[in-house]
Amino acid sequence: MKIGAFIPELLRHLFKKPATVDYPFQKLEVPRDFRGSPFLRPELCIVCRACERDCPAEAIEITATNEAEKRFRMVIHNDRCIHCAQCVDSCPTDAMQMDTRFEISDYDRHNLKMEWEYIRAVVKPKSEPKTS
C-alpha cells in the first residue's frame, strides 16, 4: 500500500482548466433534440386534441372561441409543463414543436402562459396519430 495515492492526480489538476463553465457569461450549447418548451404552429393545427388528451401534466387547454368560424384558442400552461414532449409525439401534423430555450424562469407563473388564437387548419394528416 502506498500512502497518498491520490496526490499525483491532485497536483496534475492544478495546471488544468476548470471543469465548469462561467455560466451567465458563457453558455453551453444544448443538444440537437433538446426538450425545451412546447410551442404551436397554428397554421398546421387541425384541433384533434391528441396533445390535450395525452399531456401528463394537463398543461394544454384547447377551447372553441367561435364554433361557426372554427376559431380555437390554445393555452399552454408552461408553469405546469414537465417538458416530456409527449405532445410533439402525439401530434399527427407536426403542429406541436419544442424550442431550445432553457432559461425560462419568471417571477410570476402567469407570465409563463402561452396563447394562440387561430382558425382550424385543414391539413391532411401525414400519418395516423400514434396513439389513436
Place this chain on the structure above:
Amino acid sequence: MKFQIPIGPQHPALKEPISLRMTVEGEIIRDADLRLGYNHRGLEKLAEQKTWIQNIYLTERICGICSHSHTTCYVQGVEKLMELEPPRRGLYIRTLVAELERVHSHLLWLGVAGHEAGFDSFFMYTWRDREIVMDILETISGNRVHYGINTIGGVRRDLDEQQVKHILDSLAILRQRSEYYQHLGTNEPSFVARLAGVGYLSREDAIALCAVGPTLRASGVPMDVRKDDPYAVYAEVPFEVCTADTCDVLGRTVVRIKELFQCYNIIEYLLKNLPSGPVAVRAPRRAKPNEVVSRYEAPRGENIHYIKSNGTDKPERLKVRAPTLGNYAATLKMLKNGFIADVPLIFAAIDPCICCAERAVSLVDARSGQEKIISMNALKQLSRQVAAGNARKREAEWPL
C-alpha cells in the same frame, strides 16, 4: 446504561427524511429501528387517474436517479398486458439507456461513498466524470435526468451514426477514469481502512432479510434479475454478475466498480450489434382486463411493478416496490453492533432513495408506541365520530 438516539427525520447525515432510532451503549449501537412515511406522495393513487401513456411520465418521476428503471419496469408490464412485441432496435436502445443510467448511478454512488468516508476530492472527481455520461444521455434523449425515452411499444427516439460514435468515444474516457478509480480504491490506505469491516452483513443474513442489488451481491450471492429472469435483450448480451465476499461497505464499493466495467462492455456490445429497423410499434389505448408483475434490475437492486388493468385506458392498480424498501431490513442488521460514526456510511452504502420507497403511512400512538394502519374509510368514520361528538358552537366568541 442504554440511551436512545434519534437520527432524522431531518438530519445533516441524511439527504432525505427518514427516522432512525438507535439504542446505544456508549459508542456501540445495540438496536436500531426505522420509521418511514415522511415523504409519502400518493403516487399509486394518482396513477389510477391517468392513462397508460400519461403514467409513463408519472412513473419516471418516482426517482430522479433511476428514472429509466421505473419507466422500463412499467412499460414492460403494460406491453405484456397489451400483448405488444417491441421491435428489436427499440429494445436495444432501451437497454443502452438502462446501462448508461447504471453507469451514472454507480459513479454518483462512488462519489457519495467518498464523501461519507471523508474523501471529498474523490467525490468531486467522480462527479466531474459523471458529467460525461450525463452528456451522452442528453444527446440521446434530449434531457439529463428524466430521459423520457420509453413509450409503450418501444422507444421514442432513434440513434444515428454520429451519436453512436460520440458514445463510443466518451466511453473510452470513462473506462480509463474508472480504471483509475479502481486502482485508487485498492491503493489509498485511508480510504480502504475506513470502508473495510464496516456494516457487516453475512451471506445467510442477506438472503434471510431479502437484500437486493449490490448489497446482496457484496455478500457473495450472485443474484441479478438481468441473469436470472432476463428482460429486454439481456438474454443475448454477454456479461457477468459481479460479487464480492467481504460482506462490508468495501465489498459494496468493489461490486459497483466491477459493475461499471460490465456496463461499459454491455454498452459497447449493444452499439456494435445495433439491429436496423423501426424503434417502436403502435400501441392501443386500452388494455384487456388482466394483471402482470414486471421485474427490472435497477442500479440499486430489483425493482418490481404490479399492474392490473380493467379494460379501460387507465390502470386499476399500480404497485411499485422500489429496491430501497427491500434493503431496509438488511440495513438495520448492518447497523447493529456498529459505531454511531458509521451510521451515515452504512446507510449510504445501500444507496437509499427514501422518496421512491415511501408507499403507505402508518400511525404511531405517541404514548404507547403502538403502530396501526388506518384505511381511508376508517379514517372518514373516525372524523365523523369526532365531529358528531363535538357540539358545534355557532356564536362562539373569541376569548381574548
